[in-house]
Structures are given as structure tokens and as C-alpha cells.
Amino acid sequence: MINKDFFDALSELVETKGIDEQSLLDSIENALSCGYKRLKGDAFDVKVKLNKEKNSIKFYNSDLVEHSKEIKNIEWDSSAAEKNGYEDYMLKEIFEQPTAIRETIGSRLKLGEPCNFSDINITKEYLSTINKIFIIACGTAMHAGLTGKKFIENLCNIPVEVDIASEFRYRNPIIDEKTLCIFISQSGETADTIAALKLSKSKGAKTLAVSNVIGSSITREADYTIYTHAGPEIAVASTKAYTSQVVLLGILAIYFAEILESTDSETLENLKKDIFDLPKKIETSLKTSDEVKKFAKKISKEKDVFFIGRGSDYNVALEGSLKLKEISYIHSEAYASGELKHGPIALIEKGITVISILTDKNLLEKSISNIEEVITRGAKTFIVTNQDIENSNFDNVVKIEDTNPLLSPILSVIPLQLLAYYISKDKGLDVDKPRNLAKSVTVE
Known part of the structure; x- marks a missing residue:
């Protein structure tokens, strides 16, 4: 029987000086908040024993035979775990988004030049064979995938299906060697997403991981990996990781479009300029x-x-809606506005709060009509928009800057992140560590 000195290392393992075995941490972000030392890699079939006296860690296989494992240094500085004057990590991370986006853009995007994805080097010969793309993730990462779908379908003319990882695994997805599967996980340790990746590979598909954590489990399993480089995100509710994922998926879609020549160069160049403008517009x-x-x-x-x-x-x-649920514990639901009359409007009554996002000028008239419908039934409204709305019945209108419609989710989500944060603070809740939730969901 394995005693307390041994631990299943199903996730990245972190050794932290001065902390005993029972406090071994399972994510880089948590390690940073305690004072990090070293990351231990790939240990799915391994048990671990710490020796505090010799300040060392040993790895054993399932038969308890010792064997060596690679030690990887964490590149992030421990100062990233400091709040830097902010009251909470979440608020700090919300305000770090301009910097995070600049880091995500990095050297991948240059005006007048093709996107730089030399680290994955996907060829035209391979991409031309792809007839379908799946984007698979959980929670916030899945929402980023929904915007990624818009990018790829609009720029590359390849059909994209977005799936929740925990559902994808059990529905016999139609996948073969002409399918590219993209997996998004901030931590790179999400159990359902990793399992979905393994399933996709077993069916012959190529797999591409989008993660924020270098050397994480999902990046070791995938055929290709691209990193957001958003920096450590300590608060459980994801903010900067989400917007960085959306930006990276957008740049990836431009890269694919350049390879396939599926969108004219002027359109792509204008979109690149808009991406470069994002950090200032987020501010x-x-x-x-x-x-x-x-x-x-x-x-x-x-x-x-x-x-x-x-x-x-x-x-x-x-x-x-997810952000509000996660940290304020308020029941919230999100609906496509056109679905209001198909059921949800029965729930709208005097005093109910309806939050509307309105950034697509092509749908402006219909969206305004939906807002007027809920106001007629007594709802309080909060509107996030980049449009000039002149209506005396509309209270609480928050104006954001205009941008390419494909990029608007990156700007319009910011007020909603702030809203969830301030509601939680007003209720006196723990913003960074909401009840029943963990930063990395490493169990199914």
C-alpha cells in the first residue's frame, strides 16, 4: 500500500520549499502564489516522494521502481503572483489584459508580412486536405472557441464545430485524417479536454493545443502547440486568458487564410492592424x-x-453569464436575442435585470427591438455597445470602442468581467477563490 509520501502525479507537479508533502501544489499559478521552485514534467504513470532533508524529489513507476524525470524551470517570475496594489488578483488580471494581448501578439503578427507560426509549421499541402475543424474545450475556453469558429469560417471557408470536451468524448464524433482538432485549455491540465484529444488522435486526426502553460500535459499530447503567453492567471475566474485565447485564435485563422489564400490580402492586412490596436482599445x-x-x-x-x-x-x-455565476453566485442565463420569444421572455417581469451586448451594426435594429421588448415588460437593462444608441428608455449604456466585428468580443467582454467582479465585491465574497471551483479541473 502506498503511504502518504507518494502522490499520483496526474498533473504538473511543483516542488515548493518549506511546504510538506501534503501541500504539494498541482498548478504553476498556485505555486507562484506560494513561492515557486521547479516544475516536474510528464508523470502520468508515476508516484512521487519528497525528501525534505535533502531538498529533493524522486519519481517511481507503479511498481515503485525509481526512475529519472526531466526537471523543467518555470520561466514566469514569482513577482507575477503579487497583487501590485490591486485588491484582488482578478481585478489585477482584468487590468493586465492590454499587456497580455501584446504578449500574445508577440512576434506572430507583423504588418506587411505573413503570420509567424514557425513553431508549428503547418503546410499548405496538409491544410488543403482539411475539410472540417473541431474546437474542443470547457467553460470559458469553450466560449473563446465560439469566437474562434467565427474567425476560421469567415477567413478560411472551413466548417468549424465547437464542442464541450466532456460531451465530445461520448457522442462518437465523426473524425478522420481530414479533420483538424483544436483543444483550448488555459492550464493545459483539463482532464476532459485531454481525454478528448486522445480520442481524436486515436481516430487519425491531427491535434493542436492552445494553452497558457508551457510544458503542460495537453501540450505534450498534441501534435502542434501554440501558447497564449498571457502570464500567470491566479484568480479562478478566467479573464486575461480568455481574451488572449480569442486573439491567438484570430491570428491563427489569419495564418490559415494566408496559407490557403482564402481571403484577400487587403482584408487580412486590415484585420492585423485592428488586432494591433486592441490593447489601446481595451484600455x-x-x-x-x-x-x-x-x-x-x-x-x-x-x-x-x-x-x-x-x-x-x-x-x-x-x-x-458564466463570470457572474462563478463569482457572485447569482443565477444567470444567456440567450440568443432571437430566441426570447421562444420561451425565455416568459421569465421577464418587472424588476428583472437584462444585460444586452450590442456591437453588430448589421443587427442593430433587431437587437434594439429585443431590448425594447424586455423594457416593456418592466426589465432593468444594462447595455454594452459600440453603436450610437439614441433612446430615452435605455438606461445604463456603457460605450466601448468600435473595431472589426470579428474582434468585438474582446472589447465587449471587459465591462462584463468588471460587472461580475464588482457585484461579487459588493456581496463581500471571495472573488479570487469562489466556492466549489478550482483553477484547473484535473478530474472528470
Whole structure:
């Protein structure tokens, strides 16, 4: 029988000086908050024993025979775990998004030049054989995938299906060697996503991992890996990792479009310019903080909140609803605005809060009509928009900057992140560590 000195190393393992075996941490972010030392790699069939006296760690196989494992140094500085004057990690990470996006863009994007993905080097010969792409993830990462679908389908003309990893595994997905499967996981340790990746490989598909953690389990399993480089995200509720994932998927879609020549170069070049402008435009979105905080105080006692949007705005509604649930414990639901009359509008009554995201000018008239419908039934509204809306009935309108419609989810989600944060703070809750949730879901 294995005693307390041995631990299943199903995730990345971190050795932290001065902490005993029972406190061995299972993610880089947590290690940083305690003072990190070293990352231990690939140990799915391994048991671990710490020797505090000799300040060492040993690995054993299932028969308890010792064998060596590679030690990897963590590149992130421990100062990344400091709050730097912010009250909570989540607020710090929300305000770090301009910097995180710049890091994600990195050297991958240059005006007048092809995107740089030399680390994966996907060829035209291979990409031309792909007739379908799956994007598979959980939670917030899945919401990023929904926007990734828009990028790829619009720029590359390849059909994309977005799946929840825990569902994908059990529905016999139609996959073969002409399928590319993209897996998104901030931690790189999400159990369902890793299992879905293994299933895809067994069916002959090539796999591409999108992660924030270098050397994580998903990156070792995938055929290709690209990193967001967003920096450590310590708060359980994801913010900067989400926007970085969306940006990276957008750049990847441009890269594919350049290879396939599926979109004209002028359109791609203009989109690149818009991506470069994102950090400054995010800074403008962050300036809505005081405005958002006032509205948060008005609705922090609510029991139910609804989010609505059309097209890409619906994807943002899903993410905004999840953020609110995660850290404020308020029941919230997100609906495509066009579905209101197919059931949800029966729940709209006097005093109910409806949050609307409205950034697509082609759907402006229909979206305004939906907002008017809920106001007629007595709802309080909070509107995030980049459009000029002139309607005396619309209270609590937060204006963000305009951008390419494909990129609008990156700007419109910022006020919703702030809203969830300030509601949670007004309720006196632990913003960084909400109940029953973990940063890395390493069990199925």
C-alpha cells in the first residue's frame, strides 16, 4: 500500500520549499502564489516522494521502481503572483489584459508580412486536405472557441464545430485524417479536454493545443502547440486568458487564410492592424470601471439576471453569464436575442435585470427591438455597445470602442468581467477563490 509520501502525479507537479508533502501544489499559478521552485514534467504513470532533508524529489513507476524525470524551470517570475496594489488578483488580471494581448501578439503578427507560426509549421499541402475543424474545450475556453469558429469560417471557408470536451468524448464524433482538432485549455491540465484529444488522435486526426502553460500535459499530447503567453492567471475566474485565447485564435485563422489564400490580402492586412490596436482599445473599455461599479451596486442583491446578444454578441453573453455565476453566485442565463420569444421572455417581469451586448451594426435594429421588448415588460437593462444608441428608455449604456466585428468580443467582454467582479465585491465574497471551483479541473 502506498503511504502518504507518494502522490499520483496526474498533473504538473511543483516542488515548493518549506511546504510538506501534503501541500504539494498541482498548478504553476498556485505555486507562484506560494513561492515557486521547479516544475516536474510528464508523470502520468508515476508516484512521487519528497525528501525534505535533502531538498529533493524522486519519481517511481507503479511498481515503485525509481526512475529519472526531466526537471523543467518555470520561466514566469514569482513577482507575477503579487497583487501590485490591486485588491484582488482578478481585478489585477482584468487590468493586465492590454499587456497580455501584446504578449500574445508577440512576434506572430507583423504588418506587411505573413503570420509567424514557425513553431508549428503547418503546410499548405496538409491544410488543403482539411475539410472540417473541431474546437474542443470547457467553460470559458469553450466560449473563446465560439469566437474562434467565427474567425476560421469567415477567413478560411472551413466548417468549424465547437464542442464541450466532456460531451465530445461520448457522442462518437465523426473524425478522420481530414479533420483538424483544436483543444483550448488555459492550464493545459483539463482532464476532459485531454481525454478528448486522445480520442481524436486515436481516430487519425491531427491535434493542436492552445494553452497558457508551457510544458503542460495537453501540450505534450498534441501534435502542434501554440501558447497564449498571457502570464500567470491566479484568480479562478478566467479573464486575461480568455481574451488572449480569442486573439491567438484570430491570428491563427489569419495564418490559415494566408496559407490557403482564402481571403484577400487587403482584408487580412486590415484585420492585423485592428488586432494591433486592441490593447489601446481595451484600455478604453477599462475606463468604464466606475460606470460599471455603480450599476453593480444596483443589482448585487438580484436573484436572477439574463444576458442577451446576437451573433458574436451571444458568445460574449455566454461568457458574461458564466463570470457572474462563478463569482457572485447569482443565477444567470444567456440567450440568443432571437430566441426570447421562444420561451425565455416568459421569465421577464418587472424588476428583472437584462444585460444586452450590442456591437453588430448589421443587427442593430433587431437587437434594439429585443431590448425594447424586455423594457416593456418592466426589465432593468444594462447595455454594452459600440453603436450610437439614441433612446430615452435605455438606461445604463456603457460605450466601448468600435473595431472589426470579428474582434468585438474582446472589447465587449471587459465591462462584463468588471460587472461580475464588482457585484461579487459588493456581496463581500471571495472573488479570487469562489466556492466549489478550482483553477484547473484535473478530474472528470
